[in-house]
Amino acid sequence: MLRYTIKRIIMMIPVLLGVTIILFFIQALTPGNPADVALGQDAAEADKAAWISEHGLDDPIVVQYGKYMYKIITKGDFGTSYTNGKPITGELISHWPTTIKLALMSLLMACIIGILLGILAAMKRNTWIDSIARVFSILGVSMPNFWFAMLLIMLFSLKLKWLPVSGSYGPMYWILPIATLGILNAAGIMRFTRAAMLDNSQQDFVRTARAKGQSERMVIWHHILGNAMIPITTCIGQYLIGALAGAIIIEQIFSLPGLGSLMMTAINQRDYPLLRGSVLLVAVSTSVIFLLIDLSYAAIDPRVKARFKSITKSGKLSKKQVQKN
Amino acid sequence: MREKKNKAGVEEIRRRSMFSEAMARLVRNKTAMFGFFILVTVVLLCLAADIISPGGYDQQDMKSRFVAPGLEHIFGTDHLGRSMLARVLYGGRNSLLIGFAATVLGAAAGIILGTISAYYGNMVDNIIMRILDVFNSIPNLLLAIVISSALGSGKVNTIIAVGISTIPGFARTVRGPILAIMGMDYIEAARTIDAKDSRIMFRHLLPNVLSPIIVQFTLGTAISILCVSSLSFLGMGIQPPEPEWGALLSYGRQYLNYYPYLCTVPGVAIALIVFSMNLFGDGLRDALDPRLKN
Amino acid sequence: MNQNNNILSIKDLSVHYITKETGICKAVNKFSLDIKKGEAIGLVGETGAGKTTVALSILKLLQTPPGKVVSGEIFYKGKDILKMNNSEIRKIRGEEISMIFQDPMTALNPIDSVGKQIAEVIYLHKKVSKREAMKLAADALELVGIPKERMNEYPNQFSGGMKQRVVIATALACSPQLLLADEPTTALDVTIQAQVLDLMNELKKNLNTSLLLITHDLGVVAEMCDRVAIMYAGEIVEIGPVKSIFRNPQHPYTRGLFEALPSNKSNSKRLKQIDGLMPDPTNLPPYCKFEPRCSKGSKGCGAQCPEFIEVSEGHWVRCHLAGEKWG
Numbered sequence A: 001m002l003r004y005t006i007k008r009i010i011m012m013i014p015v016l017l018g019v020t021i022i023l024f025f026i027q028a029l030t031p032g033n034p035a036d037v038a039l040g041q042d043a044a045e046a047d048k049a050a051w052i053s054e055h056g057l058d059d060p061i062v063v064q065y066g067k068y069m070y071k072i073i074t075k076g077d078f079g080t081s082y083t084n085g086k087p088i089t090g091e092l093i094s095h096w097p098t099t100i101k102l103a104l105m106s107l108l109m110a111c112i113i114g115i116l117l118g119i120l121a122a123m124k125r126n127t128w129i130d131s132i133a134r135v136f137s138i139l140g141v142s143m144p145n146f147w148f149a150m151l152l153i154m155l156f157s158l159k160l161k162w163l164p165v166s167g168s169y170g171p172m173y174w175i176l177p178i179a180t181l182g183i184l185n186a187a188g189i190m191r192f193t194r195a196a197m198l199d200n201s202q203q204d205f206v207r208t209a210r211a212k213g214q215s216e217r218m219v220i221w222h223h224i225l226g227n228a229m230i231p232i233t234t235c236i237g238q239y240l241i242g243a244l245a246g247a248i249i250i251e252q253i254f255s256l257p258g259l260g261s262l263m264m265t266a267i268n269q270r271d272y273p274l275l276r277g278s279v280l281l282v283a284v285s286t287s288v289i290f291l292l293i294d295l296s297y298a299a300i301d302p303r304v305k306a307r308f309k310s311i312t313k314s315g316k317l318s319k320k321q322v323q324k325n
Numbered sequence B: 001m002r003e004k005k006n007k008a009g010v011e012e013i014r015r016r017s018m019f020s021e022a023m024a025r026l027v028r029n030k031t032a033m034f035g036f037f038i039l040v041t042v043v044l045l046c047l048a049a050d051i052i053s054p055g056g057y058d059q060q061d062m063k064s065r066f067v068a069p070g071l072e073h074i075f076g077t078d079h080l081g082r083s084m085l086a087r088v089l090y091g092g093r094n095s096l097l098i099g100f101a102a103t104v105l106g107a108a109a110g111i112i113l114g115t116i117s118a119y120y121g122n123m124v125d126n127i128i129m130r131i132l133d134v135f136n137s138i139p140n141l142l143l144a145i146v147i148s149s150a151l152g153s154g155k156v157n158t159i160i161a162v163g164i165s166t167i168p169g170f171a172r173t174v175r176g177p178i179l180a181i182m183g184m185d186y187i188e189a190a191r192t193i194d195a196k197d198s199r200i201m202f203r204h205l206l207p208n209v210l211s212p213i214i215v216q217f218t219l220g221t222a223i224s225i226l227c228v229s230s231l232s233f234l235g236m237g238i239q240p241p242e243p244e245w246g247a248l249l250s251y252g253r254q255y256l257n258y259y260p261y262l263c264t265v266p267g268v269a270i271a272l273i274v275f276s277m278n279l280f281g282d283g284l285r286d287a288l289d290p291r292l293k294n
Numbered sequence C: 001m002n003q004n005n006n007i008l009s010i011k012d013l014s015v016h017y018i019t020k021e022t023g024i025c026k027a028v029n030k031f032s033l034d035i036k037k038g039e040a041i042g043l044v045g046e047t048g049a050g051k052t053t054v055a056l057s058i059l060k061l062l063q064t065p066p067g068k069v070v071s072g073e074i075f076y077k078g079k080d081i082l083k084m085n086n087s088e089i090r091k092i093r094g095e096e097i098s099m100i101f102q103d104p105m106t107a108l109n110p111i112d113s114v115g116k117q118i119a120e121v122i123y124l125h126k127k128v129s130k131r132e133a134m135k136l137a138a139d140a141l142e143l144v145g146i147p148k149e150r151m152n153e154y155p156n157q158f159s160g161g162m163k164q165r166v167v168i169a170t171a172l173a174c175s176p177q178l179l180l181a182d183e184p185t186t187a188l189d190v191t192i193q194a195q196v197l198d199l200m201n202e203l204k205k206n207l208n209t210s211l212l213l214i215t216h217d218l219g220v221v222a223e224m225c226d227r228v229a230i231m232y233a234g235e236i237v238e239i240g241p242v243k244s245i246f247r248n249p250q251h252p253y254t255r256g257l258f259e260a261l262p263s264n265k266s267n268s269k270r271l272k273q274i275d276g277l278m279p280d281p282t283n284l285p286p287y288c289k290f291e292p293r294c295s296k297g298s299k300g301c302g303a304q305c306p307e308f309i310e311v312s313e314g315h316w317v318r319c320h321l322a323g324e325k326w327g
Helices: A002-029 A034-039 A045-054 A061-075 A088-123 A128-142 A145-159 A172-201 A204-211 A216-254 A259-268 A272-300 A302-314 A319-324 B002-028 B030-047 B084-120 B122-136 B140-151 B155-182 B185-192 B197-233 B245-253 B261-288 C051-058 C086-092 C114-125 C130-143 C148-152 C160-172 C190-207 C218-224 C242-247 C252-259
Strands: C006-019 C023-036 C040-044 C067-076 C097-100 C178-182 C210-215 C227-232 C235-241 C308-312 C315-318
Touching: A002 A061, A002 A272, A002 B122, A002 B140, A034 A045, A088 A128, A088 A172, A088 A216, A088 A259, A088 A272, A128 A172, A128 B261, A145 A172, A145 A216, A145 B245, A145 B261, A172 A216, A204 A216, A216 A259, A216 A272, A216 B140, A259 A272, A259 B140, A272 A302, A272 B140, B002 B030, B002 B261, B030 B084, B030 B261, B084 B122, B084 B155, B084 B197, B084 B245, B084 B261, B122 B155, B140 B155, B140 B197, B155 B197, B185 B197, B197 B245, B197 B261, B245 B261, C006 C051, C006 C210, C023 C040, C023 C051, C023 C067, C023 C210, C023 C235, C040 C218, C051 C067, C051 C178, C051 C210, C097 C160, C114 C130, C114 C148, C114 C160, C130 C148, C130 C160, C160 C178, C160 C190, C178 C190, C190 C218, C210 C218, C218 C242, C227 C242, C227 C252, C235 C242, C235 C252
Parallel strands: C040 C210, C040 C227, C097 C178, C178 C210
Antiparallel strands: C006 C023, C006 C067, C227 C235, C235 C315, C308 C315
C-alpha cells in the first residue's frame, strides 16, 4: 500500500511537469506585452525594456522555463508577481485556504444531501419521492452555478434580507457560496448514488443477506450502500475537482478572496507567474484528489486492495496470490 | 469471400435493426421527447432571431430604458433601451453555436486520439494517455479559462478554448470500449487478412463505439454551453456589446436589485437549454444501452 | 400422509410476474408439495419451470414487484409463512430455513470477509457476542473443510468451489430445519460438484436437516434424494419416491428427461431430445401444459387439465394416460 502510494506520487511528477510546460507554451502564444499592463501603456519604451529584462522575459522561452523550474525545485520559489512584486508562494498560501474551505464545505454539504436523497430515491423507486428527487437532480445538473448563486442572492439577500450579498466578514458571508455549490453538487451526487444503489440492490449477495434473516435497515446501509460506495467515491472525487473549479466563479460573485479571485486578477493583469502558480496549485490538488480516490478504493474494496498488494510486490501476481486462487 | 460479404451484410442488418429499436425506445421515452421538444423549440427560436427581431440585438431606444417585461417588450429592455428578447435570441445563437462547434472540435480530436491510442497500444497509448493526464489534472473550466486568456476573446478563440477542454473526455469515452473490442476475434481476423489499419478503425472499431460517442456528444454539448457562458460571465469569451447568455447575466448582475428580469431571462434560457439537453441525452443513453437503465 | 410429520407444506401456490412489457407471466401454478422431517426432495425441471420461484416464495424473498404470490399457502410448522410479517419471517430466514443459491460467484458480499459473512447469520439468530459469533463461524468453516486461518480473507481470494463451501457453511451455521438448495453445483466444475454434494449429504445427515434440492441433474437426485418432484411450466407433473420414478417414470415429460440422459445400456449413438420448447408462461394453454410437445398425446389431452393419479404408493402423476402401458 505504502509502496503503491509512493509510486503514484512519483508518477505525479511528469504530469505536473507537463502542466508547467503547457502553461509556458500558452504564455508564449499570448499576444501583448506584460510590461504594458504592469507599467501602463504610456510608460517609456526604455522603462518597458528594462522591466522586460529585469523579469527575464527577453531570454529564450526554454531558458525562462529552466530558470523557473530551477527556482521551484531548489527553493520552492514560484517567482514574484508582476503587479505588486510580492512573492507568489505567499500569495498562494494566503488565498488557498478560502478556496479549499469553500470547496470542502460545499462538498460535505453535497455529500450529506446527495447520498441521503439518493438512497431515499432508490428505496422509494418509482414513487413521487423518486420523481421529485429525479427532477431535482437533473435541474441541479443543468443549472449554471453563477446563475444559481444569483438566484439565491435575489431570494435570501435582496428579497428576504437574511444574508449579506457579498464580502468576507464572518460566517454569515459563507452560507450562500457554500449553499450554491453544495446544493448543485448534491444533485449530481444524488443521481449517482441512486443509480449505484439500484444497481447493487439487484445483486445476488443482497438476496443472500436477506435469506440470512438480516434486517432491511442493515441490508440497505451495510450490504447495498457498502458496495455502492465504491462508484460513489469516484463521483465524490470528481465533484471535489468540480467544486475547486466552481469555487473560482463563485468567489467572483461573492467577492471572496480565494484562488479564483487571484487568478482573475492575474489574467486581467497579464501576471503570468501568478497565473502559473495558481493553476499549478489546482493541478497538484487535482492529482492528489485522484490519488486519494484510488487509495480510498482500496480501503472500501478488498478486491482492489489485493490488486494493489500484488502490483507493488512484483508487478505480477505474487506467489501467495497464485496459490490462493 | 462471398461468405465474408454475407457476414458483413448480416452485421449491417443487425446494426440497423438495433438502431431502429433504439430509436423506437427513445420515442417512447416521454421525458426524453419532452427534452427534445424544448431543445428544438429553443434552437428554432434562436435561429429565427432575424425574423422575430429584425432590428438586430444592438438597436437602441433611449426613450424606453429599463422597461419591465410586458406587452410591448416581452422580456423588457436594458439600460440602452435594447430589447432583451432580441439580445437573448441573438445571444442564444452565440451560446448554442459556440458550444456546439466546440464540442464538434473536441469530439473530432478526442475520437481520433482515443482510437489511435487504443489501436496502437503500448508506447503510443502511453504517450497519448499521459498527455491527456496532464490536461485532465486541470479542471475543464479552468483549462478553458487559461487557454481563453491566452488566445483572447472572440468566437473562434472561445470555440478553440472550450473545444480543447473537452478532448480528454471524448478520448476516454472512445478508448475504453475500443480496448475491450480490440481483444475480440473478429479484429484479429481482420488483421490476419491484412486489412489496412484505417479500415479496421473506421469499419470495425468506430461503429461499435458509436452509442457512447452520441451520448457523450449530447451531454458534452450541454457542458460546453455551460462552459462558454461561464467564460463570458467572467468577462472572457464573448464580450459586449455582442450578446451571449453568460455575458448578459454578467451585465444584468449590476442591476440585480432593481431590474432582476435582466438576469432572469438569460439565466432561465441557459438552464432550460442545458436541462433539455440533459433530459434528451439521458433518454439517448437509456435507448442506446438498455443495460445501463435503472 | 401424516400432517404432523410435514415440516413444510405448500398448498396451491401460484406466483405471477407482472411487468408492463410482457404482461402477466404465470411462473408457478397451483403448486403443492409436502416436505417431511429429515426428508430430501429433489425438484427437477428445465430452466424457466419455476423451481427457483418456489424456493424464493418459501422464504418470502420474491422481488415484488414484479413477482407476486397470487394464491396459496405455505405452512411451516403449522404457520402460514405468506401471512407472516417481516420480523416473523426474519427469524425463520437463516435459522430455521436457509438457502444455498445457484451462483457462488455472486452470492457473497465482496466487501466482507468470509468469516464475517458466516458470523452475520450466527449473530442474528443466536444469543452470542460478535466475537463468539466469529469463533462459531470459524468452526463452521472448518466443518466445510476450509482452514479457519482463512476466515479473514475476502471472497475474491477464494475459488468457485471454495466459495460454495462458504455459502454452505453460512446456510448450515444455525443448523436449520430445512435447507433450500438452488442448483448448488451447477456453477461448479464436475470434480468439485461431487465434493460439494458429499459435503452437503454428510452435513444433512449429521444435522437431520430436510432438504429441497433444486436441480436439473437427475444423477444428483439419485444420489441425494428420497423423493423427487418433476416440475413443468410451473406445476408438478410427477412426484414420488426416487426408486419408483427412476424405475417406472409415468409422465411423458419425465420419460423424455430420462431418455435425454446418456446411458451405457442403450446402443443408439445420439441422445434423444424432447422436441419443442416450454409453453410461453404469459400464455399457458388451459389444458395439459405438455400437450404441444407430447408424442403420446391422445385427443383428450387438448381438452382439459389432467388431475393427479396415484400409480403406486406415493407415486403420483398428472397425465391423462397415466397407468396405461407404453408401447
